Amino acid sequence: MSRKGGDHEQQPVRRMESPRSSHGQAIARILKTFRPEDFDLEEGFLLQTFTQMKGCGCKVPRPILLNLLKTFGATPSVANGGVGIGLDSCVVPLRHPGLKLVQTTDFFYPLVDDPYIMGRITAANVLSDLYAMGVSECDNMLMLLGVCKDFSDKQRDIVVREFIKGFKDTAAQAGTEVRGGQTVKCPWLLLGGVATSVVTDEEMLRVDRAVPGDVLILTKPLGGQVSVNSYEWLKTNDVRMREHHLDPKKVLRAAQQAMEQMCRLNKNAAIFARKYDAHACTDITGFGILGHADNLARAQKEKVRFVIDSLPIIEYMEEVARAMNGGNGFNLFGGTSAETSGGLLVVLPEDTAEEFRAELEKKESFPTFNIGRVIAAIEGEENGACMNHRIEVVPVPSSIHSSAIPINE
Amino acid sequence: MSRKGGDHEQQPVRRMESPRSSHGQAIARILKTFRPEDFDLEEGFLLQTFTQMKGCGCKVPRPILLNLLKTFGATPSVANGGVGIGLDSCVVPLRHPGLKLVQTTDFFYPLVDDPYIMGRITAANVLSDLYAMGVSECDNMLMLLGVCKDFSDKQRDIVVREFIKGFKDTAAQAGTEVRGGQTVKCPWLLLGGVATSVVTDEEMLRVDRAVPGDVLILTKPLGGQVSVNSYEWLKTNDVRMREHHLDPKKVLRAAQQAMEQMCRLNKNAAIFARKYDAHACTDITGFGILGHADNLARAQKEKVRFVIDSLPIIEYMEEVARAMNGGNGFNLFGGTSAETSGGLLVVLPEDTAEEFRAELEKKESFPTFNIGRVIAAIEGEENGACMNHRIEVVPVPSSIHSSAIPINE
Numbered sequence: 001m002s003r004k005g006g007d008h009e010q011q012p013v014r015r016m017e018s019p020r021s022s023h024g025q026a027i028a029r030i031l032k033t034f035r036p037e038d039f040d041l042e043e044g045f046l047l048q049t050f051t052q053m054k055g056c057g058c059k060v061p062r063p064i065l066l067n068l069l070k071t072f073g074a075t076p077s078v079a080n081g082g083v084g085i086g087l088d089s090c091v092v093p094l095r096h097p098g099l100k101l102v103q104t105t106d107f108f109y110p111l112v113d114d115p116y117i118m119g120r121i122t123a124a125n126v127l128s129d130l131y132a133m134g135v136s137e138c139d140n141m142l143m144l145l146g147v148c149k150d151f152s153d154k155q156r157d158i159v160v161r162e163f164i165k166g167f168k169d170t171a172a173q174a175g176t177e178v179r180g181g182q183t184v185k186c187p188w189l190l191l192g193g194v195a196t197s198v199v200t201d202e203e204m205l206r207v208d209r210a211v212p213g214d215v216l217i218l219t220k221p222l223g224g225q226v227s228v229n230s231y232e233w234l235k236t237n238d239v240r241m242r243e244h245h246l247d248p249k250k251v252l253r254a255a256q257q258a259m260e261q262m263c264r265l266n267k268n269a270a271i272f273a274r275k276y277d278a279h280a281c282t283d284i285t286g287f288g289i290l291g292h293a294d295n296l297a298r299a300q301k302e303k304v305r306f307v308i309d310s311l312p313i314i315e316y317m318e319e320v321a322r323a324m325n326g327g328n329g330f331n332l333f334g335g336t337s338a339e340t341s342g343g344l345l346v347v348l349p350e351d352t353a354e355e356f357r358a359e360l361e362k363k364e365s366f367p368t369f370n371i372g373r374v375i376a377a378i379e380g381e382e383n384g385a386c387m388n389h390r391i392e393v394v395p396v397p398s399s400i401h402s403s404a405i406p407i408n409e
Numbered sequence: 410m411s412r413k414g415g416d417h418e419q420q421p422v423r424r425m426e427s428p429r430s431s432h433g434q435a436i437a438r439i440l441k442t443f444r445p446e447d448f449d450l451e452e453g454f455l456l457q458t459f460t461q462m463k464g465c466g467c468k469v470p471r472p473i474l475l476n477l478l479k480t481f482g483a484t485p486s487v488a489n490g491g492v493g494i495g496l497d498s499c500v501v502p503l504r505h506p507g508l509k510l511v512q513t514t515d516f517f518y519p520l521v522d523d524p525y526i527m528g529r530i531t532a533a534n535v536l537s538d539l540y541a542m543g544v545s546e547c548d549n550m551l552m553l554l555g556v557c558k559d560f561s562d563k564q565r566d567i568v569v570r571e572f573i574k575g576f577k578d579t580a581a582q583a584g585t586e587v588r589g590g591q592t593v594k595c596p597w598l599l600l601g602g603v604a605t606s607v608v609t610d611e612e613m614l615r616v617d618r619a620v621p622g623d624v625l626i627l628t629k630p631l632g633g634q635v636s637v638n639s640y641e642w643l644k645t646n647d648v649r650m651r652e653h654h655l656d657p658k659k660v661l662r663a664a665q666q667a668m669e670q671m672c673r674l675n676k677n678a679a680i681f682a683r684k685y686d687a688h689a690c691t692d693i694t695g696f697g698i699l700g701h702a703d704n705l706a707r708a709q710k711e712k713v714r715f716v717i718d719s720l721p722i723i724e725y726m727e728e729v730a731r732a733m734n735g736g737n738g739f740n741l742f743g744g745t746s747a748e749t750s751g752g753l754l755v756v757l758p759e760d761t762a763e764e765f766r767a768e769l770e771k772k773e774s775f776p777t778f779n780i781g782r783v784i785a786a787i788e789g790e791e792n793g794a795c796m797n798h799r800i801e802v803v804p805v806p807s808s809i810h811s812s813a814i815p816i817n818e
Contacts, residue, residue, distance in 0.1 A: 058593045068569045090589035092549045105551045105591050140501045142514045160477045180499035182514050184467045187596035
């Protein structure tokens, strides 16, 4: 692996004050840091301990899942008027001419300490599957909730209230509403949702049109799994903090940076992906950048390979990952470290890619990343994605600690 | 409580042989009884033990749920062009004129031993929320699956395969398809789905028009919770079998009767509810007959009370419930014993009610029940449901053991 300078290195971006934005409120809450006592919960109450798995990292591993899904007699495919299992949303032609139903569901377990922020992340994460199809308007959301059976009545009431608030605030930010759901008791606190949209063909992207020469744009940096895990070690005074000589301040800062981007909607990215007629698009969640890039590459009509040349990573998470498991904690550098509510991976021709990046960065005041390219598959080679063996790691500093808050929406 | 003869007493209904029907296949599988060894699972493998809660009995209790949902700033309401949380499906007017999105989600834990039958029950249960709105066509289903982390790889592969098969078969029987979902690891085996339909106003019922004089028709008998619990005692050789002097043969027979009706779609009931322009409709699940009748009564425009006069109960389940907890096991006679994939409660004028019953019974070859009536609420009294203090208990014998299998669809 090498590291070099270049167009990936990011300067902190200056943002305008706009105190009423919904995302700005989320950032303010993140930076304040969550204190259970402020919510009438006992000191030391830690949401993440009500599960043994975190966020999208709880997914059944991809090879096992693909095998299990064989029962459906379907392989993952892009659903342009057809059937798609395993790639973001499913798309169903309706009985009503010209209209398609696009919908998705996701559920997982808590990965940060603040139930309100967890509600925002959960909603942003489920909506992201619509955005990955270029669908920017959601018609309805359902909320899925497994209330931890080990909660006291008081813990249950406070956690559920804050979670619902966060979920609802992000739904409102997305311009939709939560109009139903299901609540059961569960050993772990289980959080999720369903997002549905009814669209015309013009309101969604065809995401199977990548061609050699296209570039891969990622709209949020990686390292989410490293960040939420090291943050939990910090909160629980875990031995790994000392074992790996981790800097508590840097761990906290990275966790806040991760929380911000997990709360951030991929809606603008979807709007611009459609505006610039992206050739392909997906969002990065449990299978990591490589897993999702691979899924997307396999769904392309042309014989193509996606090559990932660089990994933009939340600042300090490279150091944490290098300190662990023989220098590759969570397989961060192998590309399969899980993200929750990660960015969109948008495939565009090289020239429009730069326009797309410029417009999205201007709108959101957060950096985007050119992480790779589309090449032609060699004769007989299957479609897929791979990592450049000389992959470049690009640390991405926090934007929310260094400049005015909050951002535009 | 009294018991008397009358129009509720059922004769076993004769049915035509029609070996290819999907529901007939389900019945044949139920009657064969599930043997883990036949599926390469170890003897004694029991699906229900991979949770501590069963089916719709895992719901957060209704008063607590209503309190938690206050965060949404919404009370349960019927959603005719508006917003509905807590009553079956939500209904969302779309941007496309004349169309509404109707959708619902449900998830719970295994309550029978056969994963295939569990898949069928799960799909029938989630679809039931559409049928409860008079919507008989489903446009898409998603599957929700929490794979028990304590499964061996082999157990996981077999259970998931059979579950998916059952879920898919019932979706096909309903005329729809499963086109997406989410799979995570979980301490308990978690099973669920999402059902969605896009409809015109003519394709759904307005379910808030009950008036005094209407009668309450129930399309499946009660006692599901008693039956699945006593069946588990039988399978695990639980001390309660001996303590309560339960008859193993009758327990098995009741469990099979319950499994059949949990697999049975409420689709025909929905079609006829719309045909006969039912004034109100809901399905009976976790809150029991009284809880759901109460929800529905509160959603009516007129000032009405729903009075439940009789409880049709799966044969032998009355005896089991009487043997327990001071003679009222699971509060069966109090009306709050949970059902999973229970029947529709259909509110109709008295004369059309009999036509509705006759046509549905002819179509399905299963009995229906006139269980109560709608009366005017007294001045100042809130809408709601109550039990007649001289409630009649009506045992309902199995139809699937006594005559030709399977039924029409």
